[in-house]
Amino acid sequence: MRILWAITGAGHLLKESIDVLEKLSYKHELTIIYSCAGREVLKLYGYDKNIEEIMDRNPNNKMIKEEEQKYSYPFSGKLTHDKYDLIVISPTTANTTAKIVHGIADTLVTNVAAQSGKGQIKCVVVPVDYDEGLITTIIPPYIDKKLCIECNKCINACAFDALTPPILDTKKCTCCKKCVDTCPEEAIIIGREIELYIRPIDAENTRKLEKIENIKTCRHPYDILPVILKMEKIIEKKKN
Numbered sequence: 001m002r003i004l005w006a007i008t009g010a011g012h013l014l015k016e017s018i019d020v021l022e023k024l025s026y027k028h029e030l031t032i033i034y035s036c037a038g039r040e041v042l043k044l045y046g047y048d049k050n051i052e053e054i055m056d057r058n059p060n061n062k063m064i065k066e067e068e069q070k071y072s073y074p075f076s077g078k079l080t081h082d083k084y085d086l087i088v089i090s091p092t093t094a095n096t097t098a099k100i101v102h103g104i105a106d107t108l109v110t111n112v113a114a115q116s117g118k119g120q121i122k123c124v125v126v127p128v129d130y131d132e133g134l135i136t137t138i139i140p141p142y143i144d145k146k147l148c149i150e151c152n153k154c155i156n157a158c159a160f161d162a163l164t165p166p167i168l169d170t171k172k173c174t175c176c177k178k179c180v181d182t183c184p185e186e187a188i189i190i191g192r193e194i195e196l197y198i199r200p201i202d203a204e205n206t207r208k209l210e211k212i213e214n215i216k217t218c219r220h221p222y223d224i225l226p227v228i229l230k231m232e233k234i235i236e237k238k239k240n
């Protein structure tokens with residue numbers, strides 16, 4: 001299948017979205033697109049290496065960045081004739097969800113969502129703000145500058161050259177945590193969980209998203225795999 005996967009600027013469910021992309025990359029042709037925030041957040045969490053590996057698995061895979069597009073987002077315009085079997089937006093920020101449900105198309109991802117409807121291409125969206133209430137999420141790795149005394153004890157613990165105290169290079173960091181115990185000040189923060197409150201307005205927007213004709217919402221990126229399996233069977237049946 002030809003799958004177009006959009007990544008927006010959410011840290012929540014980002015790792016799980018990449019896990020699914022990883023699985024799909026062995027079998028399907030992928031075009032990965034980002035919102036500007038999506039690209040930034042991906043770098044902050046240090047997942048760009050994972051995307052590079054995914055891209056290398058198929059010579060037909062493509063990557064489209066919002067910053068390389070013009071104001072009319074020519075890439076999204078092509079969707080009506082350069083057909084994809086499926087469009088996935090995961091993770092989807094509260095911002096992108098709100099824009100889609102209000103018919104706003106002013107970013108690469110929101111333009112793709114709008115064009116998916118016009119081109120009648122099935123679109124699966126994983127909004128990170130599903131139900132009102134508290135969720136637990138992980139923040140990107142960093143060195144707390146207020147605590148770091150620049151003793152440099154952590155540098156040798158890192159096999160990937162990711163540490164120049166008080167800076168942690170998320171592009172190089174693999175979150176192996178080998179540096180954490182070397183720090184006498186507990187300044188290296190990796191995999192820290194925080195609680196976030198999902199606002200009623202954001203949960204309400206997700207309910208509205210569920211009502212848009214060509215859009216199917218999933219609670220979790222892992223729920224996308226059965227959808228794709230079902231689509232594969234239908235495509236196979238049509239061929240025979």
Ligand SMILES: Cc1cc2nc3c(=O)[nH]c(=O)nc-3n(C[C@H](O)[C@H](O)[C@H](O)COP(=O)(O)O)c2cc1C
Nearest residue numbers: 008009010011012035037038041093094095096128
């Ligand atoms: C590290 C980091 C993590 C973020 N995680 C989320 C998130 O989980 N959910 C969300 O709605 N916004 C999150 N944001 C904020 C969005 O990136 C921001 O609202 C951005 O404008 C969204 O743009 P986009 O919808 O075009 O991607 C995060 C920002 C940063 C810096």
